[in-house]
Amino acid sequence: MGDNTAVTTPFGAWRSPIDAALAASHDGHPEYVGTVGDEVWWTEPRPEEGGRRTLVRRRPDGAEVSALPAPWNARSRVIEYGGLPWAAVPRPSGGPLVVFAHFADQRLYAYEPDDPAGAPPRPLTPVSDLGGGLRWADLRLHAERGEVWGVLEEFTGPGPTAVRRVIAAVPLDGSAADDRAAVRELTDDRHRFVTGPRLSPDGRRVAWIAWDHPRMPWDGTVVMVAEVAGDGTFARARAVLGGPDESVAQAEWAPDGALLAATDRTGWWNLHRLDPAEADTDGGAGAGRPVALCPREEEFGGPLWKLGQRWFAPLPGGLIAVVHGRGAARLGILDPRTGELADAPGPWTEWDATLAVDGSRVFGVAASPYSSPEVVELDTRTGHARAIGAAHIDPIDPAYYPRPVERTFTGPGGREVHATVYPPRNPDHTAPDGEAPPYVVWAHGGPTGRAPVVLDLEIAYFTSRGIGVAEVNYGGSTGYGRAYRNRLRERWGVVDVEDCAAVAEALAEEGSADRARLAIRGGSAGGWTAAASLTSTGLYACATVKYPVLDLTDWSDDGTHDFESRYMETLIGPLAEVPERYRDRSPAHRADRVTSPFLLLQGLDDPVCPPVQCERFLAAVAGRGVPHAYLTFEGESHGFRRAETMIRALEAELGLYARAFGIAPPGVPTLELTDGTA
Structure with missing residues (x-):
């Protein structure tokens, strides 16, 4: 940090110690914790x-x-x-x-x-x-x-x-x-998707989760249980929990041989216990009926985007480590006999779905608004928690970190919209009196997901330069129950766009943001929301669109990978029944409505959102005189992982805002835009 005298400088032109290389070096986090x-x-x-x-x-x-x-x-x-x-x-x-x-x-x-x-x-x-x-x-x-x-x-x-x-x-x-x-x-291949097997403590039974098209795992799954024969083969496989409208995110064996499962049968992913020997296929009456261990309007599970995620882990003595919360997810220790839940001490406010247990110790990955994800150990005997791996070290003075504010806004029809607002912050600069800052609305991917409130140097890259960021957990996001998640059913491209706009409008209305200098950015499904916002709202001065979905008709079936090939049936509706909806909502078919500058960023080896999506959108925009840039990256897939790619992408994004907002961030390369008319 510099001296104690802050220099009056326009928003967006603040000098920051957080460059793109520093942000890239801190991208990603520990994952898949286990004990050996x-x-x-x-x-x-x-x-x-x-x-x-x-x-x-x-x-x-x-x-x-x-x-x-x-x-x-x-x-x-x-x-x-x-x-x-x-x-x-x-x-x-x-x-x-x-x-x-x-x-x-x-x-x-x-x-x-x-x-x-x-x-x-x-x-x-x-x-x-x-x-x-x-x-x-x-x-x-x-x-x-x-x-x-x-x-x-x-x-x-x-x-x-x-x-x-x-x-x-x-x-x-x-x-x-x-x-x-x-x-x-x-197993046979009767189910399109399966998770890995969980062997019971006595080795006699095995459990796993399965589901089929067109459902995604957060729509409906079943827990399968089978007997393990002497030669290791599975026999008498049967469903014991779940169904088309019930999502079981995780299933594990308790030390006593009971089955534990995080199911949203109550409208929230809550932890249940059942005896699989007596349970029937729909969790019906009798001794096999699932019993809620801690019924709350909180989530004890989440969207199964990756196989092997663990939101809970049984401890040898009968207690259960759980990641739970409404919005933010924290670590707690649940006593299933009493339903009592005690949260782990420490500064960590967000825990990932990667828990491991060794005796009385619980291990996971946790972060906070002021610390990056680190490996944390909780000793349940002493109640002491400490970071033991990938420990956070401040690469710069924390005075340059933003201070997030979690807020609930009002969307169309009076619905709640959850968002986290990161106002500009830099101890060396202050803005001229009466100036409102530019703001960028961030739409998370998924769209079934959530933006965690953790230290992210990509966010700090902008806020430390005087550009605010608002991460919107629009309708359809996880962490707020199944009803909130289901708001997006057949309304993707509507609810997400409206909720992001509601946050941007509210910030402008209250004077927190400059209405003339609003932008939107997102990757993957968030890239869809950003592009759809450009074609429908007229609210944003520009947009950054990363490895996006842009043409729904092309993206369905063989236009993307198998896992999401039928996702559109819940997000948009069955293609055979509502083909016009697929066309009408796709940014690629509404390119004539784009008037604001945009930046497209795309990995050339992306199997989820192939480059052809961007190419068709650009072809539709060509000749319309809309300034834009298209950057592609060899060897990058869905999401950028190479330092040089992340640096180039972040600098290009800031370069876009410099052009669109009329600001001059120090030391940022100029982004060359074309209007597509040459």
């Missing part, structure tokens, strides 16, 4: 190493070391958003054995990081040239059986929806490395 003996492991991003994710192991002495040398990349592509990509077990000698999915070829590899000979990872599964090949996620290593179990996603043809998924077992001896027939399928 007395060590804690997790995956962690390496933007400076081509965006790979490594496995980090925290030794008992507190040292953090990478368990995978470059270029090994522990990241799954199952359902394109991935899932738990590793499993490991300690051994009496020779150190741990780890199995992981390598991003480049999606094969499973076995690796012994403590091998004195330094042997490289050895493949366990074969390569398939058909479609997207063979992919694996949500792994469970059963060394005593000589196998690793997980979800196998297998392409059966060249198209993105020619795919089947089963739970399968892979031998650890490498006999399946070149032999698909040696991979043992444990």
